[in-house]
Amino acid sequence: xxxxxxxxxLGVADLARSRRFYKALGWQESSGSQQEVAFFQVGSLAFALxxxxxxxxxxxxxxxxxxxxxxxxxxxxxxxxxxxxxxLEAVSAGGKLxxxxxxxxxxxxxxxxxxxxxxxxxACFNPFFPIDQHGFVQLPx
Numbered sequence: 001x002x003x004x005x006x007x008x009x010l011g012v013a014d015l016a017r018s019r020r021f022y023k024a025l026g027w028q029e030s031s032g033s034q035q036e037v038a039f040f041q042v043g044s045l046a047f048a049l050x051x052x053x054x055x056x057x058x059x060x061x062x063x064x065x066x067x068x069x070x071x072x073x074x075x076x077x078x079x080x081x082x083x084x085x086x087x088l089e090a091v092s093a094g095g096k097l098x099x100x101x102x103x104x105x106x107x108x109x110x111x112x113x114x115x116x117x118x119x120x121x122x123a124c125f126n127p128f129f130p131i132d133q134h135g136f137v138q139l140p141x
Contacts, residue, residue: 011051011054012051018117073120083109095116098112
């Protein structure tokens with residue numbers, strides 16, 4: 001298996017609400033979207049919103065479950081100021097502030113918001129992983 005991730009798909013409770021949230025953040029929905037699924041190009045990765053029930057059914061698992069899902073998504077930016085701006089933008093779009101921006105013990109600056117379904121997003125400035133001209137994180141070799 002190649003070391004790649006092609007899609008991140010979130011199973012959401014209300015697809016229309018989630019579409020509005022991500023559009024309010026300025027994300028552009030792909031013309032490949034359909035009524036039952038929304039697609040967004042996010043750099044080299046595709047991001048999708050799909051009904052939680054339908055996604056669970058597709059994987060043949062139960063849609064039951066709540067609490068911490070065991071993962072978070074991250075949006076890295078080039079400065080601590082941009083972390084705070086990202087958090088404010090997410091809250092203005094209908095998200096919830098989970099943890100305000102603050103200096104991290106490892107030397108960066110980060111905060112968390114959740115989308116309308118409670119999926120955690122970290123807004124992060126990491127001085128050790130610079131952002132390239134396309135907005136992509138550059139990990140050391």
